[in-house]
Every structure is written in structure tokens, then in C-alpha cells.
Amino acid sequence: MRGPFELSVVVPVLDEEEAIRALLADLAAQREVVLEVVLCDGGSNDGTVRVAGKAAGEVGLTLTLVRSGGGRGRQLNAGVPATRAETLLFLHADSRFGDPLALRRGLDALAAATRDHDRSAGRFGLRFDRSAPGADLGYYFHECKARLDRPGCIHGDQGLLVRRTLFDRVGPFPETVPMLAETRFAGAVRREASWLLLPAEIHTSARRFEEEGPAERRTLNAIIMNLDAVGQEGLLAALPELYRHRGEAGPARHGAVLAGIARWIAAMPPAERRAFWRDTGACVRDNAWQLAYLLDVRRAFRRGLSPGGETHRSLRRFDRWVYPLINSWIGALIASLLTRLWFRQIVRAACRRAGSRVD
Numbered sequence: 197m198r199g200p201f202e203l204s205v206v207v208p209v210l211d212e213e214e215a216i217r218a219l220l221a222d223l224a225a226q227r228e229v230v231l232e233v234v235l236c237d238g239g240s241n242d243g244t245v246r247v248a249g250k251a252a253g254e255v256g257l258t259l260t261l262v263r264s265g266g267g268r269g270r271q272l273n274a275g276v277p278a279t280r281a282e283t284l285l286f287l288h289a290d291s292r293f294g295d296p297l298a299l300r301r302g303l304d305a306l307a308a309a310t311r312d313h314d315r316s317a318g319r320f321g322l323r324f325d326r327s328a329p330g331a332d333l334g335y336y337f338h339e340c341k342a343r344l345d346r347p348g349c350i351h352g353d354q355g356l357l358v359r360r361t362l363f364d365r366v367g368p369f370p371e372t373v374p375m376l377a378e379t380r381f382a383g384a385v386r387r388e389a390s391w392l393l394l395p396a397e398i399h400t401s402a403r404r405f406e407e408e409g410p411a412e413r414r415t416l417n418a419i420i421m422n423l424d425a426v427g428q429e430g431l432l433a434a435l436p437e438l439y440r441h442r443g444e445a446g447p448a449r450h451g452a453v454l455a456g457i458a459r460w461i462a463a464m465p466p467a468e469r470r471a472f473w474r475d476t477g478a479c480v481r482d483n484a485w486q487l488a489y490l491l492d493v494r495r496a497f498r499r500g501l502s503p504g505g506e507t508h509r510s511l512r513r514f515d516r517w518v519y520p521l522i523n524s525w526i527g528a529l530i531a532s533l534l535t536r537l538w539f540r541q542i543v544r545a546a547c548r549r550a551g552s553r554v555d
Contacts, residue, residue, distance in 0.1 A: 201258070202229055202231065203299060204280060205287050206279060208238060208272055208288075209236065209237050211244060216244055216289055217251040219292070226299045226300070235262065236264055239263075239265070262275050268369070269369035273367075282359065282361075290400055293397075294397065298396035301395050302318055303357075305392060309392050314389075315362070316362075316389055320398035321396070322397070322400065323399045325399045325401050336497050336503065341486070342354055343504045345391060350382040351378060354398060356381070357394065367381070412450045426479055427475070454547070473532045477528040477535060478528040487514075491510040
């Protein structure tokens with residue numbers, strides 16, 4: 197049955213006792229929208245379920261609890277059948293909306309974009325909530341990049357606003373690699389429809405970056421995206437600690453993850469290893485635009501502009517003049533060689549910091 201709800205918010209949780217109360221209070225503060233929350237628990241060992249039920253009652257939210265197996269994709273897919281609205285919002289437990297009309301603005305923008313056809317989905321402008329005050333170029337770059345309409349720039353921490361009819365066409369969420377469930381779903385939406393940047397911002401916690409170290413987390417994110425792009429499903433599945441539980445972070449774990457990847461690559465048959473580095477070179481070449489974009493972002497950062505205020509001047513020049521020059525097997529070969537050198541150095545550096553070594 198479809199109820200009176202305009203929006204169903206689907207939230208996968210696993211040991212989110214500290215975050216879930218704040219999220220439910222934040223959703224209850226949203227105005228001019230009637231929503232329900234479907235909480236998909238993947239086997240929490242803390243008080244997540246109990247706290248969520250109590251908090252929802254206190255703030256007057258309609259809450260449905262769904263229990264499922266672990267893994268973000270599996271949890272999200274388990275939650276969809278329990279929803280009753282025609283528009284779905286897939287949200288992280290540590291997401292927040294500073295604007296009480298954020299969901300109203302998002303729904304209105306999506307409705308306008310899908311008035312004549314149902315081929316649009318929406319995501320919000322990303323902002324990081326950090327414990328350390330002050331501006332930071334690294335976080336600012338991610339906030340700007342999340343507003344781009346380019347492959348690989350849309351992830352689950354932006355909130356994914358999708359009409360049910362579109363979800364039925366492009367879903368469900370992939371379940372084989374939980375850490376990439378929403379990223380792969382975003383790619384499937386892109387192939388079938390288009391992504392709309394909604395006129396509101398979403399705040400997400402920077403806790404993973406802060407616990408593991410910003411540089412370490414960005415390095416692992418880049419490696420994960422590359423492994424996905426070159427089809428290394430086995431390596432991703434063999435290294436679940438790439439997206440490890442909070443509290444298991446630190447230099448030792450980071451070095452172990454990188455050393456494990458290096459050993460896996462070294463154990464490949466020679467022909468497979470050559471193909472891996474060849475495909476990696478092509479992937480890195482095709483993402484070299486991020487270096488040009490960083491110049492645009494740095495200028496905007498120095499001027500104190502809000503994310504999305506950059507001019508894209510360097511990026512347009514790269515697309516027009518530089519990429520056609522490097523878009524060849526020679527460009528991929530050069531990128532492959534440089535990436536191999538970079539990877540060797542970061543593995544050695546990480547292992548030194550962790551007090552271990554890689555064979």
C-alpha cells in the first residue's frame with residue numbers, strides 16, 4: 197500500500213547508535229514535506245535499533261525497521277520494499293541538513309525536472325562537518341567535485357533522490373562490493389537518465405577522513421575507484437578492510453591494506469598483471485582532468501568562494517587542448533608507468549610508518 201507520504205527516506209545502519217538520534221531529529225525538523233523513515237539494520241551490536249525507535253517516537257516520525265544481512269547494497273535493497281512513497285531518498289546515518297526546507301527544495305526541483313519525462317535523479321551539494329575549524333583545500337576540493345556532472349563524482353554521501361519508477365528500471369543496488377553499492381548505482385542511473393544537482397546542501401561527517409588520516413583515506417579511495425574501473429572484482433572482495441569498521445584505523449591498518457594490494461598484484465600471472473597496469477594507465481589518463489580542475493578549485497578557495505563557485509577555466513582548457521593529446525595508447529602507457537612508481541612509493545612509505553614491510 198502507498199500511504200500519505202511524499203518521501204521515503206531509506207537509511208542503512210550498522211552500529212550507528214551515536215548518529216541515528218541526531219539524524220532522526222534532523223529529518224523531523226524538515227518542513228513542508230510528509231516523510232517516513234525506513235531503517236535497514238545490517239546486524240548492529242550496539243543500541244542502534246532501540247535508540248532509533250525511541251527517538252522516532254519522541255520527534256513524531258514514522259519509522260519502519262527492516263533487518264537484513266550486512267553490506268550496504270543488501271541493506272538498501274531490503275529497505276525499498278518497505279517504502280510507501282513514490283520518491284525515495286537514500287541517505288547515510290551521519291548525513292545532516294542545515295536548511296529545514298532542504299528536502300522541500302529537492303523534491304520541487306526533481307518534480308520540475310521529471311515533469312515531462314522520468315529520466316532524472318537528484319543529489320545534494322556536499323559539505324563536510326569537521327571537528328577541526330578552518331578551511332581546508334582537500335575537503336573543499338571534494339565538495340566542489342561532488343557538484344560536477346562527470347562520471348565517478350557522485351557517491352552515497354550526497355544523498356540520492358530517485359523516483360520509484362526510475363529505481364525500478366535501473367536498480368537494485370549492486371551487492372557484490374558493499375563499499376561501491378551507491379557509486380555503481382549512480383553510474384547505472386547516469387547510463388539510463390541524468391543527474392540533477394539539487395538546490396540545497398547536505399552535510400556529512402568527515403569522521404572517516406579524520407580517523408584514518410585525510411591523505412590515507414584519499415589514497416585508498418582513489419585505489420578503490422581504480423580497482424572498480426579496471427574490473428578487479430576479486431581484489432575488492434578479498435580486501436573488505438579497505439572500508440574497515442571505525443576504531444580499526446591508523447597507520448598499521450593503512451599499511452596492511454596497501455601491502456595486501458601490492459601482494460595481490462604481484463601474485464597475478466604475468467599477462468594478467470600487464471593487463472592490469474595497462475588498464476590502470478588508461479583509467480588514470482582519463483581522470484587526469486582532476487589535476488586541471490584542482491587549479492580551478494585552488495583559485496576559488498583562495499578567493500573564499502563557496503563550493504560550486506569555481507570558474508572551470510583550467511578544466512575547459514584541459515578538455516579542449518590537453519586530453520586530445522594524451523588520449524592514446526602512449527598516454528595510457530606513460531600514465532601506467534607513473535602510477536606504478538607512485539604506488540610503489542606510497543606502499544613503502546605506509547609500511548615504514550606502520551613499522552612493517554612489504555615483500
